[in-house]
Amino acid sequence: MESLTGYKEKPCAASDVVFRMFCSQHKGYTVYASERILEPDDPTFAEMLRGRKVLLVTTPTVARLYGSLVNDLAERQSLSVKTLILPCRENMKSLELVGDICSAALACELDRKGLLVALGGGVCSDLVTLAASLIRRGINYIRVPTTLIGQVDAGVGIKGAINFGGKKSFLGAFYPPEAVLIDPTFLQTLPVAHLRYGMAEIIKIALICDAELFSLVADHSARLLRSGFQDPFACSRRVLTLAAARMLEELQANPYEDQSYKRLVDLGHTFSPAIEAASSYAFHHGEAVAIDLAMSATISAELGLLAEAERETIIAALIAAGLPIFTELVSEQLCLKALRDIALHRAGSMNLVIPVGIGRAIFLEHEDELPLAVLRRSLKRLAQESREMENAESAFCAYG
Amino acid sequence: MESLTGYKEKPCAASDVVFRMFCSQHKGYTVYASERILEPDDPTFAEMLRGRKVLLVTTPTVARLYGSLVNDLAERQSLSVKTLILPCRENMKSLELVGDICSAALACELDRKGLLVALGGGVCSDLVTLAASLIRRGINYIRVPTTLIGQVDAGVGIKGAINFGGKKSFLGAFYPPEAVLIDPTFLQTLPVAHLRYGMAEIIKIALICDAELFSLVADHSARLLRSGFQDPFACSRRVLTLAAARMLEELQANPYEDQSYKRLVDLGHTFSPAIEAASSYAFHHGEAVAIDLAMSATISAELGLLAEAERETIIAALIAAGLPIFTELVSEQLCLKALRDIALHRAGSMNLVIPVGIGRAIFLEHEDELPLAVLRRSLKRLAQESREMENAESAFCAYG
Numbered sequence: 001m002e003s004l005t006g007y008k009e010k011p012c013a014a015s016d017v018v019f020r021m022f023c024s025q026h027k028g029y030t031v032y033a034s035e036r037i038l039e040p041d042d043p044t045f046a047e048m049l050r051g052r053k054v055l056l057v058t059t060p061t062v063a064r065l066y067g068s069l070v071n072d073l074a075e076r077q078s079l080s081v082k083t084l085i086l087p088c089r090e091n092m093k094s095l096e097l098v099g100d101i102c103s104a105a106l107a108c109e110l111d112r113k114g115l116l117v118a119l120g121g122g123v124c125s126d127l128v129t130l131a132a133s134l135i136r137r138g139i140n141y142i143r144v145p146t147t148l149i150g151q152v153d154a155g156v157g158i159k160g161a162i163n164f165g166g167k168k169s170f171l172g173a174f175y176p177p178e179a180v181l182i183d184p185t186f187l188q189t190l191p192v193a194h195l196r197y198g199m200a201e202i203i204k205i206a207l208i209c210d211a212e213l214f215s216l217v218a219d220h221s222a223r224l225l226r227s228g229f230q231d232p233f234a235c236s237r238r239v240l241t242l243a244a245a246r247m248l249e250e251l252q253a254n255p256y257e258d259q260s261y262k263r264l265v266d267l268g269h270t271f272s273p274a275i276e277a278a279s280s281y282a283f284h285h286g287e288a289v290a291i292d293l294a295m296s297a298t299i300s301a302e303l304g305l306l307a308e309a310e311r312e313t314i315i316a317a318l319i320a321a322g323l324p325i326f327t328e329l330v331s332e333q334l335c336l337k338a339l340r341d342i343a344l345h346r347a348g349s350m351n352l353v354i355p356v357g358i359g360r361a362i363f364l365e366h367e368d369e370l371p372l373a374v375l376r377r378s379l380k381r382l383a384q385e386s387r388e389m390e391n392a393e394s395a396f397c398a399y400g
Numbered sequence: 401m402e403s404l405t406g407y408k409e410k411p412c413a414a415s416d417v418v419f420r421m422f423c424s425q426h427k428g429y430t431v432y433a434s435e436r437i438l439e440p441d442d443p444t445f446a447e448m449l450r451g452r453k454v455l456l457v458t459t460p461t462v463a464r465l466y467g468s469l470v471n472d473l474a475e476r477q478s479l480s481v482k483t484l485i486l487p488c489r490e491n492m493k494s495l496e497l498v499g500d501i502c503s504a505a506l507a508c509e510l511d512r513k514g515l516l517v518a519l520g521g522g523v524c525s526d527l528v529t530l531a532a533s534l535i536r537r538g539i540n541y542i543r544v545p546t547t548l549i550g551q552v553d554a555g556v557g558i559k560g561a562i563n564f565g566g567k568k569s570f571l572g573a574f575y576p577p578e579a580v581l582i583d584p585t586f587l588q589t590l591p592v593a594h595l596r597y598g599m600a601e602i603i604k605i606a607l608i609c610d611a612e613l614f615s616l617v618a619d620h621s622a623r624l625l626r627s628g629f630q631d632p633f634a635c636s637r638r639v640l641t642l643a644a645a646r647m648l649e650e651l652q653a654n655p656y657e658d659q660s661y662k663r664l665v666d667l668g669h670t671f672s673p674a675i676e677a678a679s680s681y682a683f684h685h686g687e688a689v690a691i692d693l694a695m696s697a698t699i700s701a702e703l704g705l706l707a708e709a710e711r712e713t714i715i716a717a718l719i720a721a722g723l724p725i726f727t728e729l730v731s732e733q734l735c736l737k738a739l740r741d742i743a744l745h746r747a748g749s750m751n752l753v754i755p756v757g758i759g760r761a762i763f764l765e766h767e768d769e770l771p772l773a774v775l776r777r778s779l780k781r782l783a784q785e786s787r788e789m790e791n792a793e794s795a796f797c798a799y800g
Contacts, residue, residue, distance in 0.1 A: 095499055099564075102495075106565045111744070134530075137561065137572040137657075161537065164499075165506045172537040257537075344511075 015044045015181075018241050019248040023158055023176045023255045031156050031180040031248060033241050037144070038069040038183075040076040045181060048142060049074075049117070053110050054081045057101055057128050058119040059088040062146055065189050066119070081117075082108045088123035090281075093162045095171065101131035105139075115178070116141035121150050126172075129160025133175035140178040146186040148198025148229065149286065152205070152243035156180050157251050174256050184240050188228035192322075195225050197286025199321040202243045204268040204293060207314065208250065211359035213242045218317040225322065261346040267353035267361055268292040271330070274338035278329040290323035291330065298378040299370065300354040310358055319389070326386035335375055339367065415444045415581075418641050419648040423558055423576045423655045431556050431580040431648060433641050437544070438469040438583075440476040445581060448542060449474075449517070453510050454481045457501055457528050458519040459488040462546055465589050466519070481517075482508045488523035490681075493562045495571065501531035505539075515578070516541035521550050526572075529560025533575035540578040546586040548598025548629065549686065552605070552643035556580050557651050574656050584640050588628035592722075595625050597686025599721040602643045604668040604693060607714065608650065611759035613642045618717040625722065661746040667753035667761055668692040671730070674738035678729040690723035691730065698778040699770065700754035710758055719789070726786035735775055739767065 015034035022028040037045035056070065063085045074081040084104045086097055105114065118128035118141065125143055132141035145155035161172030187195065199221060206214035217224075220235050229236050250265045257263075272288035279288075297314045300306035318325050343350050352364040364370050415434035422428040437445040456470065463485045474481040484504045486497055505514065518528035518541065525543055532541035545555035561572030587595065599621060606614035617624075620635050629636050650665045657663075672688035679688075697714045700706035718725050743750050752764040764770050 095495065095502075099495055102571060103565055106567055106570060130534075133533075134571040134573065136570065137559065137574055159537065165503055167506055170506060170536065171502060171534040173534065174537055 018182060019245045021248055021252060027176045029176050029179055031182065031244060033182045035183060036185050037181055038066060038073055040072045046073060046077040046079060048179060049079045049081060049115065053108060053114040054079065054117060055105050055108055055110055056081055056083045056117040056119055057124060058083060058085055059124055060085055062120050086127065088120055088127065090123055093123050093126055095162060095164060097127050098130045098162060101127060102135055105135050110135065110139065112136050112139060114139050117144060119144045119146060121145065121147040122155060125150060125155055126160045126162060129175050130162060130173055133173040143177045143180045145182065147190060148187055148195050149201055151182045151240060152198060153201040153247060156244050156248055158255055182240060182244060184229060184236060188230055190228060192225055195229060196322045197284050200286040200290040200293065200323055202239065203317055203321065204289060205243055205246045207355045207358065208264045208267055208361045209359055210242060210246050213239065213246065214358050218313065218320065221321040261349060262351050262363055264353055264361055266351065267296060270342050270352050271295055271335055271338045274334050275327065275329060278334060287324050290318050291325060291327060294318055294325035294382055295378060296354045298382055299374060300356060302374045302378050305354065305356045313358065314355065326382040330379060332376060332379060418582060419645045421648055421652060427576045429576050429579055431582065431644060433582045435583060436585050437581055438466055438473055440472045446473060446477040446479060448579060449479045449481060449515065453508060453514045454479065454517060455484060455505050455508055455510055456481055456517040456519055457484045457486060457524060459524055460485055462520050486527065488520055488527065490523055493523050493526055495562060495564060497527050498530045498562060501527060502535055505531065505535050510535065510539065512536050512539060514539050517544060519544045519546060521545065521547040522555060525550060525555055526560045526562060529575050530562060530573055533573040543577045543580045545582065547590060548587055548595050549601055551582045551640060552598060553601040553647060556644050556648055558655055582640060582644060584629060584637060588630055590628060592625055595629060596722045597684050600686040600690040600693065600723055602639060603717055603721065604689060605643055605646045607755045607758065608664045608667055608761045609759055610642060610646050613639065613646065614758050618713065618720065621721040661749060662751050662763055664753055664761055666751065667696060667755065670742050670752050671695055671735060671738045674734050675727065675729060678734060687724050690718050691725060691727060694718055694725035694782055695778060696754045698782055699774060700756055702774045702778050705754065705756045713758065714755065726782040730779060732776060732779060
């Protein structure tokens with residue numbers, strides 16, 4: 001695979017360094033992109049596991065699709081790999097499942113040099129991150145995200161969280177992995193809906209800081225979605241490595257979230273938690289983010305900070321990716337409550353991120369920077385556009 | 401209280417800075433010594449809690465002795481403090497009890513600026529450290545150790561651990577507190593046996609790096625033990641602050657134990673885990689450490705590295721503190737197995753710490769530096785001395 005982000009180094013054959021993350025004085029890790037890491041003769045993944053006791057945690061779906069490849073790889077390369085299959089659903093993200101991983105680690109006698117591997121989506125990664133942080137006061141682990149969101153968004157970062165006592169993400173840890181391996185061929189088997197959710201996060205990061213990435217996604221989303229993100233090939237790989245690298249650049253400045261409550265990657269993440277909750281989580285996170293992006297762009301345009309043509313481009317990109325731009329659940333009340341709630345998490349400031357160009361975003365720090373009339377006009381406009389689209393049997397459901 | 405370690409700074413009235421610990425780029429904390437922090441008019445503790453939601457975790461014994469003082473302080477100073485009483489016994493150090501703290505934190509709506517307080521011994525501190533590291537991906541906590549070991553040894557550090565699946569300390573975290581408050585008046589109510597266990601750790605740290613501390617303990621241990629560590633007053637306070645400061649100096653270089661497996665504070669901690677286990681934990685950790693110290697000193701003397709007179713001084717100090725210097729459980733086999741086991745935890749090296757003077761210690765890195773004949777002579781000698789002591793109804797049980 002050619003290097004798409006300009007890095008030349010080849011620590012493992014056929015793999016590219018996407019990013020080197022530095023989290024603190026002693027901890028850092030590398031994110032690699034590599035094709036077909038489960039092929040029995042591919043050295044990339046195998047070399048990371050060689051000579052270590054490994055507990056690989058995965059999901060029933062991934063085990064069904066890739067379990068035999070994992071077993072073949074372990075056998076062919078004489079690796080010591082035990083596999084634990086966990087029901088990695090959002091509502092199962094519990095301390096009990098973390099305990100299950102710890103029990104399995106104890107049963108296969110993982111020592112301080114042992115290794116956990118998270119082969120799956122966000123929930124699998126969350127559980128493994130937390131278990132790795134606890135076992136023997138912290139052992140190494142590797143993230144191998146198999147979803148698009150996992151490969152381009154939080155999955156390449158250092159956070160893990162579980163739900164507790166009915167409270168989402170109440171317990172967790174900031175705990176850097178030893179490495180992240182992005183293998184785009186996993187996306188071939190990902191349901192198209194999940195590809196769309198990932199697209200929302202890619203559009204988010206592109207809007208913040210990368211116009212080239214935005215164009216790639218906007219121009220090719222239909223083919224990417226139809227092909228399980230394999231076609232056009234060069235575009236697919238460049239989108240993935242750019243998106244992951246840009247996300248990591250943004251995280252780099254504040255990996256433990258103790259330096260600032262102004263994070264550009266919060267674009268699309270101010271109204272979306274309220275939308276998810278209001279839908280009783282019928283809306284997926286990625287869909288809620290898409291609606292939030294449409295709102296943020298519209299607010300920016302209504303404030304005169306984003307050119308109308310650029311707003312149109314953003315809305316068109318969301319629609320082309322098969323993402324929603326509005327829902328009737330989004331009321332003025334919901335928005336105001338979301339802004340108040342989010343301020344509690346951002347040390348009292350609203351810090352609403354809005355795009356002011358393709359690849360450039362700013363903060364609206366305080367409530368008075370967002371007049372109620374602007375919010376009302378923005379909601380009305382999106383509701384109108386959304387209705388028109390539905391009437392025209394729009395692209396909303398084109399890939400359903 | 402006069403400053404005993406030369407620090408002048410007074411961040412809180414009537415409290416002294418014992419040590420400032422730096423754990424990583426962003427994290428650090430201060431260890432304070434302060435008298436009677438639960439007095440309703442004392443500002444030290446109260447100022448740390450003011451304006452924050454606080455969950456104080458403590459033990460049934462500490463609650464019985466000091467619960468009303470905590471309540472009076474909270475009321476008099478208008479503090480928001482909820483108390484959780486947990487059965488903090490070694491065999492209860494479980495993920496379930498950590499979960500109990502998290503549930504209580506959720507019930508009293510601790511936010512990201514909320515605070516946990518560990519008011520108790522090592523087990524309480526372990527549980528709170530782990531809960532604080534998990535809640536909302538890490539909230540602040542304060543350690544208020546009420547035992548001598550807690551005030552001079554690991555209790556002033558950053559580690560927490562729980563037992564899991566029958567395995568001691570299998571899960572845990574390195575997670576720095578916001579502050580440590582050492583209040584020597586808590587020791588007035590500590591059983592004398594627990595004072596002795598703390599003495600073993602003080603003698604350990606003194607042997608590594610502080611001849612003055614060693615003399616203070618060796619000369620005054622009887623009075624210190626009889627008085628609940630209150631008399632001689634100046635000696636008591638100097639012993640406590642010196643011991644804590646020296647321990648922290650040693651931890652400072654390698655707080656996350658990822659820099660080196662050669663730690664001088666492992667003096668007394670090579671044979672002792674095997675002794676504790678062989679006694680089915682009838683021997684307390686502090687007693688096992690004392691026996692290990694006697695063995696290490698004797699091995700050093702037999703190797704010609706420690707003067708015989710200094711060895712006598714060390715053995716006498718242990719005896720004066722009412723600590724054992726030998727047990728029939730210590731066989732040649734036990735010692736050899738302990739050395740092999742410990743090498744697994746020290747990256748393959750034995751790294752046996754032995755004193756070569758009062759306040760100076762070195763490592764025996766490899767097995768061939770400890771000839772079997774030397775080990776045998778050392779064990780024989782201690783067995784003989786121990787028998788003579790028992791026959792003479794020695795000081796072994798003087799404070800029993």
